[in-house]
Amino acid sequence: MSTKAIADWIYTRSPIWAQNWACTRHGRKLQRLRYNAEFYELLAWLEQSQWWSRDQLREYQEARLRHLIRHAFESVPYYRRLMDDRGLGPNDIQTIDDLGKLPILTKDIVRRNGDDMVSRAVRSRDTVSAHTGGTTGTGLTFRRSLSALHFQWAVWWRHRSRFGIELYQPHANFSGHSVVPLGQHSPPFWRENRAMKQTYVSLYHMTQANMPAYVDMLERRTFKYYSGFPSGLFLLADYLRTIDHKLARPPDLIITGAESLLPFQIEAFNEWIGAPVTEQYGLAEGCANISQCEQGNFHVDMEFAIVEPKPVGVAEEGRLCKVIGTSLHNYATPFIRYDTGDIATFSDESCPCGRKGDVVKYIDGRVESYLITPEGRRVGRMGNCFKDLINIRECQLVQHNPRELLVKVVKESGYTDADERHLITALRSRLGESLDLQIHYVERIPRTKSGKFRAVVSTIISPDLPGARQTAEYITAGAATRSDTQPTSRSQVPD
Ligand SMILES: [Zn+2]
Known part of the structure; x- marks a missing residue:
């Protein structure tokens, strides 16, 4: 034991x-x-920096980036190899645009390179062990520097202080x-x-x-x-x-x-x-953080990480983008251009609150939270469907192939046939007529290991979505049958 x-x-x-x-x-x-002198200093500083101009924010990011790249090149075996192979030196990556010279980092690469991802220059007593959620075999353990931890908590508390x-x-x-x-x-x-x-x-x-x-x-x-x-x-x-x-x-x-x-x-x-409700997005890897403001928009916390929105589609209110992030503060295990597997709707509007950090309209969720119709149409934010269906306690949509959709329903006591008809109409209105709907009534819907509920679970490999490979590997690993346990990168809500 x-x-x-x-x-x-x-x-x-x-x-x-x-x-x-x-x-x-x-x-x-x-x-x-979490809450030492460094945390309080950072929080006070962040309260000011959230009002910086875009140029100031970008300047700060690029100065940190240059420092991080040099550090990674000099002390992290994985990055040294990667840059040597590409004939790159620290001076070749000076700006955010230069970041494109480095490939996207996936969870799988981090896992495979293990100790080679860890800096030789950071003392282990200045770090803590961190791990991401996910099922056995899909989680990730890495080192996080204490400064990065304090910075993340300061960013989270800045969000709360807005309210x-x-x-x-x-x-x-x-x-x-x-x-x-x-x-x-x-x-x-x-x-x-x-x-x-x-x-x-x-x-x-x-x-x-x-x-x-x-x-x-x-x-x-x-x-x-x-x-x-x-x-x-x-x-x-x-x-x-x-x-x-x-x-x-x-x-x-x-x-x-x-x-x-x-x-x-x-x-x-x-x-x-x-x-009232407010929401924030963050993950244990510390390579992206996005927090809501008083106006209901989200802002990328640009002091904390560089977020590169990678377009994957168009949404009503902006560009549907994959969140690719670079942690500016974790020197223990640098995450540079890390694929979070999450999708958000980015907007070019400016926000009436006056903050200049990139504006995000919605945190849409995982790549796996999209359904596909037999015609190849990708449909997101399905949760809206259940808005008026008050006799359904919980509902989970599970898709293993583009022709069928398994609809798991936990009934409320007043549930009748009419509710089932309403449910089907609501689903058809978003998904069309061609998908075969199979409704299964269940007592409860299992949570992921970390207690999260997944409204949509898809195990379909969609080649046009970045991150598909990760899903493919997941299916190959035999996990696809356990529909309730998709890997997830989003951290627990800060407690
Ligand atoms: Zn705002």
């Missing part, structure tokens, strides 16, 4: 007060790691923390991290029978904000709708991440939880 397995075994059998103590102790460790949220305000976190043993059948279905005034709310116990206990807890206590996965928060909002009860003590704000936030979820949060 590993140390972690032993610790888990002891935790599961401990009384609740001891579990709260363990969560608080863990919280104290995170607090020391009046400050460190150490009481909040409830609805992400994939497995802090309540699965065998527990009575409340409390939450645990306390008192060090950070955070209540970890279990998503794994949110059954209809247990929901009244959750609502009772949320009504008795005062939380400044909720954070978490949209799918988890939606279980709460949807339950409130079924009992026709609006929270009497709503939080000031809901902050989501890790999964795409869908319009019907925003509506449900506004109406039943009674709070």
Whole structure:
């Protein structure tokens, strides 16, 4: 048994007060790691730099880039080899346009090169081990410098401060923390991290029978904000709708991440939880971060990373682009031109808030979250389909070939044949008539290992999409049958 397995075994059998103590102790460790003097300095600096001109932002990025490239060339075996093979020296990459001289970096390349991706110049005590989500075999472990970690948390807290949220305000976190043993059948279905005034709310116990206990807890206590996965928060909002009860003590704000936030979820949060929502996009690799502003647009956090939008299609409100990112601060394992596998809608409009960072309209989600019709049409943001289907608790669309679509549905108690007809009409209106729809009624829809819900799961290799190779390898690895466990690059929502 590993140390972690032993610790888990002891935790599961401990009384609740001891579990709260363990969560608080863990919280104290995170607090020391994340929020030191460097973090506060960076946060103060970022509060200023978000108002810089485009030229200033670009100048800053390119100065950091030159430094990073030299560092990678001199101390990271993988980059030394790569640049030598191409006859490139550090002086050949001076600007963002020059970045194109280097190939795209994939998760697979990082994994294959292992230790050769790690800088010889960074002391290991100045780094922490980091890993991305994903299933066994698809996750990624790498080193992250402490400075990069502080920078990322400062960027995340800058986003929150735009909405009046400050460190150490009481909040409830609805992400994939497995802090309540699965065998527990009575409340409390939450645990306390008192060090950070955070209540970890279990998503794994949110059954209809247990929901009244959750609502009772949320009504008795005062939380400044909720954070978490949209799918988890939606279980709460949807339950409130079924009992026709609006929270009497709503939080000031809901902050989501890790999964795409869908319009019907925003509506449900506004109406039943009674709070506005904001979203941010980030990932453990630290090679891109995109945060919403007060005007509802997103801005690329340009001080943190260089994001190269790689066009893959056109959307109503802008260019549909793959997010390719270069971390400007992680000197331990430099990620240069990393393919995140995520798609966002980039816009050329300027934002009324006055920030000059690149504008993004939507975080669309994974490459795998698109469906394909037999005619070859690619359809995204399918979540909109379920907006009016209130008798469906959850729905997942699974596609293994362009002719068929498997529709997994968890019914609400009032579900009738009419709801099924509405569902089919809604799907047909987006996908057309030629796709064969197979509706399967299920008790529950499994989450990914890290607790995320995937509304759309596609295992189709689409050669015109960059990243297709990665998907192909995933299928070859025999994982395609486990439709609920697609790899994902988006980090958990910052807790
Ligand atoms: Zn803005």
